[in-house]
Amino acid sequence: MQTTSDFANLAEEVIARCRKLASFSEDAGGTRRTFLSAPMRDCHREIAGWLGSLGAQARVDAVGNLRGFYPGKSPGAPRILIGSHLDTVPNAGAFDGILGVVLAVGLLESLEGRKLPFGIEVIGFSEEEGVRFGVPFIGSRALVGRVDEELLARKDEHGVSVRKAIQDFGLNPNEISNSALSDDVLGYLEFHIEQGPVLDHLGRPLGVVEAIVGQNRLEFTFSGQANHAGTTPMNLRYDALAAAAEWIVAVEKLAQGTPGIVATVGFVEARPGATNVIAGEVRATLDIRHASDRARTEALEELIRQAESIAARRSVTVKWRTLLAQHAVAMEPFLTEQIEQAIQKAGCEPHRMASGAGHDAMILAEKIPAAMIFLRTPGGISHDPAESVHRDDVAKALECGRHLLTQLAASQEFLGRTCRA
Numbered sequence: 001m002q003t004t005s006d007f008a009n010l011a012e013e014v015i016a017r018c019r020k021l022a023s024f025s026e027d028a029g030g031t032r033r034t035f036l037s038a039p040m041r042d043c044h045r046e047i048a049g050w051l052g053s054l055g056a057q058a059r060v061d062a063v064g065n066l067r068g069f070y071p072g073k074s075p076g077a078p079r080i081l082i083g084s085h086l087d088t089v090p091n092a093g094a095f096d097g098i099l100g101v102v103l104a105v106g107l108l109e110s111l112e113g114r115k116l117p118f119g120i121e122v123i124g125f126s127e128e129e130g131v132r133f134g135v136p137f138i139g140s141r142a143l144v145g146r147v148d149e150e151l152l153a154r155k156d157e158h159g160v161s162v163r164k165a166i167q168d169f170g171l172n173p174n175e176i177s178n179s180a181l182s183d184d185v186l187g188y189l190e191f192h193i194e195q196g197p198v199l200d201h202l203g204r205p206l207g208v209v210e211a212i213v214g215q216n217r218l219e220f221t222f223s224g225q226a227n228h229a230g231t232t233p234m235n236l237r238y239d240a241l242a243a244a245a246e247w248i249v250a251v252e253k254l255a256q257g258t259p260g261i262v263a264t265v266g267f268v269e270a271r272p273g274a275t276n277v278i279a280g281e282v283r284a285t286l287d288i289r290h291a292s293d294r295a296r297t298e299a300l301e302e303l304i305r306q307a308e309s310i311a312a313r314r315s316v317t318v319k320w321r322t323l324l325a326q327h328a329v330a331m332e333p334f335l336t337e338q339i340e341q342a343i344q345k346a347g348c349e350p351h352r353m354a355s356g357a358g359h360d361a362m363i364l365a366e367k368i369p370a371a372m373i374f375l376r377t378p379g380g381i382s383h384d385p386a387e388s389v390h391r392d393d394v395a396k397a398l399e400c401g402r403h404l405l406t407q408l409a410a411s412q413e414f415l416g417r418t419c420r421a
């Protein structure tokens with residue numbers, strides 16, 4: 001498969017497959033597929049069918065990652081991983097994560113049975129978005145040995161723990177250590193939609209990710225005193241919601257005044273949550289990101305100071321806990337350069353960029369060389385049913401992927417890394 005029209009036809013199929021997977025949903029009216037929910041099973045079955053017909057046997061590991069292995073030329077050949085995640089946010093589009101898995105299947109298809117000096121393991125991570133348990137990357141964490149007892153004990157809104165969710169899906173949480181990366185893995189490649197407006201604005205189909213920004217996610221709890229909204233005078237209140245509101249505006253103001261910082265309070269819950277009751281307790285989340293770890297840490301410390309001072313002035317208390325702390329992660333320079341060349345061979349002008357979103361690639365980068373290719377996101381719209389891709393961009397991504405595989409297969413520098421045994 002080498003011609004432009006071959007890749008265009010395959011791109012058509014990739015898009016149709018993504019749309020089909022989007023129909024496996026927890027919600028009737030839209031796409032929502034969280035960690036080990038029932039529709040994930042349909043998703044696994046469908047992709048395993050595609051993989052099986054290409055000679056890649058698929059299995060589901062103990063944390064629910066779908067893994068299909070396409071063997072290399074010789075039995076002892078090393079492997080590369082290509083994939084992304086299969087879970088979605090609520091009211092999702094059809095391409096975030098899923099496209100990276102389906103593109104990997106498309107790349108196998110484009111090989112038309114040819115074997116390379118390395119095997120290819122297609123991987124569909126079970127959890128990346130953090131929707132069900134408030135903690136992201138459960139799938140890829142298992143590969144680097146970071147699913148611990150604390151994470152397994154974490155509960156969803158129905159009181160079901162991660163451990164129980166795994167058991168309910170028919171998997172054995174005691175076998176999670178078997179999901180870990182084997183010694184024969186050369187690297188990880190992830191295709192993903194950009195989920196932002198940069199490539200669209202530049203008019204370029206593909207980007208190469210140099211680094212993934214660092215981020216913190218925290219939960220703040222403001223505690224005051226719930227009381228009667230009619231009988232409690234304004235000067236004798238300890239209103240947790242008013243304190244949280246003041247802080248939320250401070251978060252926005254600081255981010256607006258600090259170049260490169262993005263900070264968001266995306267969830268607020270007031271208790272008891274009644275029209276005629278002063279809120280006694282408020283939970284609010286904070287998400288803060290920057291490509292520089294130092295700039296991010298300084299901004300976060302300032303926002304914590306401001307929360308404390310606002311709370312003190314209003315005679316309420318504030319506590320916080322960290323849900324996620326992720327430093328900025330560089331993608332591997334050799335692979336990044338190879339991707340840049342492959343993008344050029346596909347006839348596109350590559351664009352080097354940072355990713356403002358976290359991705360499984362940054363988790364895997366802890367242990368193995370990892371790299372990412374971004375696809376232009378029309379209108380920059382993602383995490384929404386309107387999320388889309390251009391067919392020609394998907395064709396270019398496939399073409400780029402094929403060039404990349406050919407380059408890596410011919411690179412002694414790359415293959416020479418394998419001899420770890």
Ligand SMILES: [Zn+2]
Binds near residue numbers: 085096097128192
């Ligand atoms: Zn994603």
